[in-house]
Amino acid sequence: MPQSPINTANGAGRGTPANTGTLYSVRDVAQLFDLPERKIRYWAQTGFIRPSKRIDGPSDRKRLRYSFRDLIAIKVAKELLDAGLSLQRVRRNLDALRLKLPDIDEPLAKLRIRSERERVLVEDGGGQHTFDAATGQYLLDFDVSSLQQQAAKVLTLPWAKQSDENDERTAYEWFRYACVREREWEGVDPEDRAFCDARDAYEKALDLDPEFAAAYTNLGALHAAAGDLDAARDYFDEALRCDEEQPEAQSNLAALALRSGDFDTAIAGYQQVLRASPDYAEAHYGIARALLEVGGKGRALAHLERFCHAVERVPADERDPSINARCDQAKAVIAALREELGVSASPS
Numbered sequence: 001m002p003q004s005p006i007n008t009a010n011g012a013g014r015g016t017p018a019n020t021g022t023l024y025s026v027r028d029v030a031q032l033f034d035l036p037e038r039k040i041r042y043w044a045q046t047g048f049i050r051p052s053k054r055i056d057g058p059s060d061r062k063r064l065r066y067s068f069r070d071l072i073a074i075k076v077a078k079e080l081l082d083a084g085l086s087l088q089r090v091r092r093n094l095d096a097l098r099l100k101l102p103d104i105d106e107p108l109a110k111l112r113i114r115s116e117r118e119r120v121l122v123e124d125g126g127g128q129h130t131f132d133a134a135t136g137q138y139l140l141d142f143d144v145s146s147l148q149q150q151a152a153k154v155l156t157l158p159w160a161k162q163s164d165e166n167d168e169r170t171a172y173e174w175f176r177y178a179c180v181r182e183r184e185w186e187g188v189d190p191e192d193r194a195f196c197d198a199r200d201a202y203e204k205a206l207d208l209d210p211e212f213a214a215a216y217t218n219l220g221a222l223h224a225a226a227g228d229l230d231a232a233r234d235y236f237d238e239a240l241r242c243d244e245e246q247p248e249a250q251s252n253l254a255a256l257a258l259r260s261g262d263f264d265t266a267i268a269g270y271q272q273v274l275r276a277s278p279d280y281a282e283a284h285y286g287i288a289r290a291l292l293e294v295g296g297k298g299r300a301l302a303h304l305e306r307f308c309h310a311v312e313r314v315p316a317d318e319r320d321p322s323i324n325a326r327c328d329q330a331k332a333v334i335a336a337l338r339e340e341l342g343v344s345a346s347p348s
Helices: 026-033 037-045 068-082 087-100 144-155 171-184 193-208 213-225 229-242 247-259 263-276 281-293 297-312 321-341
Strands: 053-056 062-065 112-116 119-123 130-135 141-143
Touching: 026 037, 026 068, 037 068, 037 193, 037 229, 062 193, 068 087, 171 193, 171 213, 193 213, 213 229, 213 247, 229 247, 247 263, 247 281, 263 281, 281 297, 281 321, 297 321
Parallel strands: none
Antiparallel strands: 053 062, 112 119, 112 141, 119 130
């Protein structure tokens, strides 16, 4: 989302309440606003509120940090969500707020954010500059200087000086570990240790590399398996933002549409995948299921045959047991459809 620059103090060290150049970790932000760290990460990873700063970490890695200006966005978002506004409307307010916080001579501590009827207004301490954010039916009124003081207090807590910055693992190493733990999850209980470990490891990978498309896709699939379809959809969208040609994310979005009963959207989504990746087995299987729901039996038969052929090209010892089971089911449906439609077996 667009951001206009704002004058802040130089440096990234921890400072006094007047130092608007201080940067904040996910843990700092979670403590300041009494929010779970996972929610802060989720907002960042799905593009709702991303940390705007990067600092050097061990082994020349970059770590994301929140500026004080980011804290203002989080404060506004939390107030608006608590007031019952939809996420979409909150996004609009935040976009507008970022655009309309200009370069001003007064320090950030003098800004005040308030509501007036249906408008969110940002004004400087002298009342000479007032910026209308976006329309919203809520009550919002807080001093930025007060937020600075609260943030400074959080940074004085003992745990605030501790971090995982000595962990030398790379984003890819966290991703590999997440894949291992995900395979160990039985797919039932989202409170299971393996699920939590996999989720947390994918999130750590994304903390280190916010453009890691495969991590977004796997994290989305993990949430979908746990039944959180909204979070899954957000992660798949982020995967496609990073890699618009990734077939897995697009196929998974189509699968969510199929799961929700939106068969036309599912068919369109799978068709898009197959245009780019004509042999993608999961897309053939998914579109066949969607076509059967809308009466497209002949087309479904063709896609099921393509699915089985794709599976059989994979060496038997490399196949996942679940795909073998689906292939067997598909063959049973193929036989039934051939008999119903009077179609002979296609040559192998």
